[in-house]
Amino acid sequence: MKVLVVNCGSSSLKYQVLDMPSETLLCKGLVERIGIDGSVIKHEKIGMPKYVKEVPMNDHNEAILHVIDALIDREYGVVKNMSEIEAIGHRIVQGGERYDKSVLVTDKVIQDIRELAPLAPLHNPAHLLGISACQKLMPSTPQVVVFDTAFHQTMPAKSYIYALPYEWYEKYAVRRYGAHGTSHRYVTLRAAEMLGKKPEEVNLITCHIGNGASVSAIKNGKCYDTSMGLTPLQGLVMGTRCGDIDPAVIAYIAGKENIDAFEIDSIMNKKSGILGISGISSDMRDVENAMAEGNERAKLAWDVFAQRVKHYVGAYYAELGRVDAIIFTAGVGENSAPMRADICEGLENLGIKIDLEANNVRGEDKDLSAEDSKVKVLLIPTNEELMIARDTYEIVKA
Numbered sequence: 385m386k387v388l389v390v391n392c393g394s395s396s397l398k399y400q401v402l403d404m405p406s407e408t409l410l411c412k413g414l415v416e417r418i419g420i421d422g423s424v425i426k427h428e429k430i431g432m433p434k435y436v437k438e439v440p441m442n443d444h445n446e447a448i449l450h451v452i453d454a455l456i457d458r459e460y461g462v463v464k465n466m467s468e469i470e471a472i473g474h475r476i477v478q479g480g481e482r483y484d485k486s487v488l489v490t491d492k493v494i495q496d497i498r499e500l501a502p503l504a505p506l507h508n509p510a511h512l513l514g515i516s517a518c519q520k521l522m523p524s525t526p527q528v529v530v531f532d533t534a535f536h537q538t539m540p541a542k543s544y545i546y547a548l549p550y551e552w553y554e555k556y557a558v559r560r561y562g563a564h565g566t567s568h569r570y571v572t573l574r575a576a577e578m579l580g581k582k583p584e585e586v587n588l589i590t591c592h593i594g595n596g597a598s599v600s601a602i603k604n605g606k607c608y609d610t611s612m613g614l615t616p617l618q619g620l621v622m623g624t625r626c627g628d629i630d631p632a633v634i635a636y637i638a639g640k641e642n643i644d645a646f647e648i649d650s651i652m653n654k655k656s657g658i659l660g661i662s663g664i665s666s667d668m669r670d671v672e673n674a675m676a677e678g679n680e681r682a683k684l685a686w687d688v689f690a691q692r693v694k695h696y697v698g699a700y701y702a703e704l705g706r707v708d709a710i711i712f713t714a715g716v717g718e719n720s721a722p723m724r725a726d727i728c729e730g731l732e733n734l735g736i737k738i739d740l741e742a743n744n745v746r747g748e749d750k751d752l753s754a755e756d757s758k759v760k761v762l763l764i765p766t767n768e769e770l771m772i773a774r775d776t777y778e779i780v781k782a
């Protein structure tokens with residue numbers, strides 16, 4: 385079964401086609417600047433050079449039309465006609481408390497995603513545009529939605545309840561939901577395989593550290609706690625997000641700068657984090673280069689980032705009691721050996737010891753632990769699209 389995986393943002397659309405159950409990636413692509421000048425589709429059939437086509441695309445319908453064109457292209461395509469695509473899987477950021485697993489798209493599911501949009505105002509409406517475009521252009525192809533929050537629904541209340549008036553939870557659903565759940569789930573399953581155990585036997589600390597970043601505590605294969613909150617603003621320092629701060633900063637800065645909470649929220653999302661501290665860039669590679677040239681704020685941004693991850697590793701170690709492995713994944717986790725080394729530095733007394741030579745690697749499944757490390761340190765490149773394709777295949781097959 386060929387499965388199209390779609391990840392829709394407000395002005396972008398990422399896609400892949402995988403053959404299931406062999407899990408073979410056939411092609412992948414990205415549409416950018418939908419509805420803005422300079423719309424472009426970048427498509428890559430595996431084993432072929434990339435093709436890039438700049439063409440105006442006013443909305444997601446037009447974007448999907450160009451994706452379809454690419455998929456059925458004689459040279460660059462992967463199917464003769466779209467009936468060969470037997471299922472579509474969509475990534476959805478927010479499923480609230482309503483979804484603890486992936487489901488087939490129905491009118492009720494669409495309504496729920498719409499109702500949950502206030503909890504993910506940038507993402508859920510964009511996902512709906514993608515679903516609706518696919519329904520219009522491929523009306524007989526079953527669609528599945530895979531929620532980023534679903535994996536975190538196993539958290540106990542003591543992990544997700546904020547110490548705020550309980551009515552805010554009851555009236556407004558204010559609680560921790562977490563994010564990157566599909567990634568944390570993927571690396572959990574893969575880590576269990578690498579450890580030679582069943583998923584329900586493993587306790588892990590999974591560090592998804594990219595531009596967005598979160599850490600999860602996995603107990604017996606299920607999410608027990610996670611660092612992101614009601615929104616992706618909580619937890620670790622990220623490219624442009626501040627992560628954990630004293631909430632009193634908001635009222636304090638509102639008075640000082642004469643700006644409202646919404647503006648501060650935007651600054652905390654877009655101008656903080658690595659970018660805010662370093663003043664240089666949200667990208668860890670730029671920070672690393674600036675650091676090498678002696679830039680002190682770049683070094684500070686690096687150190688704060690590493691310390692916050694270490695902080696959560698310690699916290700989740702305490703919550704779990706026993707940890708089989710620490711997992712590094714996503715852009716920084718997969719590529720930055722020095723960052724992994726700095727995070728693990730000084731954790732020997734917790735039984736966590738990275739082998740600096742083995743650590744000198746990027747982007748492949750690998751055990752990075754020293755021989756005498758009680759806790760394994762694993763590098764596992766994430767694969768959210770594969771997870772979405774697996775769920776989609778299982779649900780549509782059934």
Ligand code: ADP
Pocket residue numbers: 593594595596597623666667668669672714715716719720
């Ligand atoms: P997103 O949250 O957007 O999915 P990714 O997981 O793709 O982010 O991570 C992107 C980030 O990974 C970049 O912003 C960059 O900071 C980091 N990154 C990528 N390659 C390297 C590298 N070689 N060294 C350090 N950081 C890297």
